[in-house]
Amino acid sequence: MKRVRTVLFMLAIAAVFGAGVTGLYLGSKKTVEQNKRFIEQKALVELFGLGDIQTLSKEEIDQIVGTQIDQSETLTDPHNGNTIPLLKAYADAEQTQLVAYGFPFAGIGFWAEIKGYIAVDSTLRKTIGLKVIEQAETPGLGARIEEPFFVKPFMDGLNITPPAPGASYLYMGVSGRTPEKGTAQYGRTFDAITGATQTSLAMERMLNEAVAEFGRCVKNRKAGGVNR
Amino acid sequence: MAFKDTAGGKALIQNLWHENPVFRQMLGICSTLAVTNLLKNTLLMCGGLIFTAGLSSLTISLLRKTIPKQVRMMVQVLIIAAYVIIVDTFIRAQFPDIHKTIGPYVGLIITNCIIMGRAEAFASKNPAWPSLLDGIGAGLGYSLILVIIALVREALGFGTLMGIPLPARDVWWYQWTIMVMPPGAFFMLALVAWFGNATLLKREKNGGAK
Numbered sequence: 021m022k023r024v025r026t027v028l029f030m031l032a033i034a035a036v037f038g039a040g041v042t043g044l045y046l047g048s049k050k051t052v053e054q055n056k057r058f059i060e061q062k063a064l065v066e067l068f069g070l071g072d073i074q075t076l077s078k079e080e081i082d083q084i085v086g087t088q089i090d091q092s093e094t095l096t097d098p099h100n101g102n103t104i105p106l107l108k109a110y111a112d113a114e115q116t117q118l119v120a121y122g123f124p125f126a127g128i129g130f131w132a133e134i135k136g137y138i139a140v141d142s143t144l145r146k147t148i149g150l151k152v153i154e155q156a157e158t159p160g161l162g163a164r165i166e167e168p169f170f171v172k173p174f175m176d177g178l179n180i181t182p183p184a185p186g187a188s189y190l191y192m193g194v195s196g197r198t199p200e201k202g203t204a205q206y207g208r209t210f211d212a213i214t215g216a217t218q219t220s221l222a223m224e225r226m227l228n229e230a231v232a233e234f235g236r237c238v239k240n241r242k243a244g245g246v247n248r
Numbered sequence: 249m250a251f252k253d254t255a256g257g258k259a260l261i262q263n264l265w266h267e268n269p270v271f272r273q274m275l276g277i278c279s280t281l282a283v284t285n286l287l288k289n290t291l292l293m294c295g296g297l298i299f300t301a302g303l304s305s306l307t308i309s310l311l312r313k314t315i316p317k318q319v320r321m322m323v324q325v326l327i328i329a330a331y332v333i334i335v336d337t338f339i340r341a342q343f344p345d346i347h348k349t350i351g352p353y354v355g356l357i358i359t360n361c362i363i364m365g366r367a368e369a370f371a372s373k374n375p376a377w378p379s380l381l382d383g384i385g386a387g388l389g390y391s392l393i394l395v396i397i398a399l400v401r402e403a404l405g406f407g408t409l410m411g412i413p414l415p416a417r418d419v420w421w422y423q424w425t426i427m428v429m430p431p432g433a434f435f436m437l438a439l440v441a442w443f444g445n446a447t448l449l450k451r452e453k454n455g456g457a458k
Contacts, residue, residue, distance in 0.1 A: 154348075
């Protein structure tokens with residue numbers, strides 16, 4: 021009898037608290053999804069430099085993303101058949117003046133998956149921005165991949181033209197040290213984060229993979245390969 | 249009767265210093281080491297912990313006569329987990345940018361020994377009001393130490409406070425990166441524990457503390 025009472029008690033308390041938590045989750049689901057969408061929209065506006073996200077309202081950001089960023093095309097990687105979305109950012113709502121292209125990157129960081137976008141100029145030779153939209157790295161250390169000092173080299177322009185055989189597209193470097201001209205690292209190096217070597221290495225790996233895949237996709241597109 | 253002489257008042261005050269969960273009982277060390285490199289993250293973690301510790305102690309106290317003894321710890325974990333999910337959902341919905349930063353740590357409040365410790369040691373044996381105050385006191389005691397550690401670590405490690413650069417940071421200060429890394433947290437925790445325990449021992453020797 022005592023055992024039955026214990027089991028019934030556990031069932032009852034699990035049902036009460038489970039229902040409460042589920043209700044709260046369902047009640048906030050819409051807001052959470054809206055927040056997630058808004059974070060992504062803000063990230064895109066910031067990535068392509070289409071406005072100051074500090075001064076723009078939610079509606080203005082929504083409008084800029086809707087009119088100035090074309091997200092309708094996807095590219096296919098002939099190497100593995102993967103498809104990636106191609107973002108095209110325009111300076112005007114009529115989409116006459118192309119500013120940049122963008123594509124996503126993703127990979128496993130030190131703790132969890134890191135997702136974001138890379139922006140490249142219209143000649144596809146240099147980066148013009150990097151934006152992390154999802155990460156769970158160590159606050160104060162790996163999480164600094166979102167900070168301006170880490171993003172700056174990408175905004176200043178890192179070379180993403182095909183590297184020499186055996187070399188990488190991008191390299192993780194040491195803060196304050198510029199690679200010498202003529203080396204494989206010159207013009208392709210971003211600063212590592214002190215105390216977050218694993219996150220920095222993970223970023224180097226996933227960015228190289230993303231840029232290489234984008235390169236293959238573009239080559240395939242130029243060659244008339246299948247895209248959607 | 250003065251507030252400090254009531255059961256709840258005593259529990260609240262004792263947890264702040266004399267029975268501080270961090271440096272006297274060595275509880276909640278994991279998060280103390282993890283979040284204290286930035287003051288903003290620390291304050292949010294502390295807010296979440298005070299909320300969870302207070303309300304889980306209150307709930308466990310209200311149910312203490314109904315909870316079967318053999319499953320009490322399972323029930324305590326279930327109640328604590330429910331409150332942590334409430335905190336997580338609230339921050340996720342209302343402060344999405346902040347959730348991006350401290351989200352991974354909010355879930356870890358469930359495993360914070362302070363909450364479970366206070367639930368088992370106090371709330372399961374005492375009435376609701378003192379239990380609520382005991383939980384809040386434990387949260388405040390934890391927060392006091394974390395804020396002290398975070399103030400030093402962020403200032404020395406980043407040269408900032410709440411993310412705002414200290415005056416002329418780049419002119420006079422070379423940032424001590426080790427302070428924002430795990431060893432910095434261990435140094436600071438050891439120093440705070442040493443200072444706190446030494447102060448209490450000195451007072452006890454002088455007959456000042458009970």
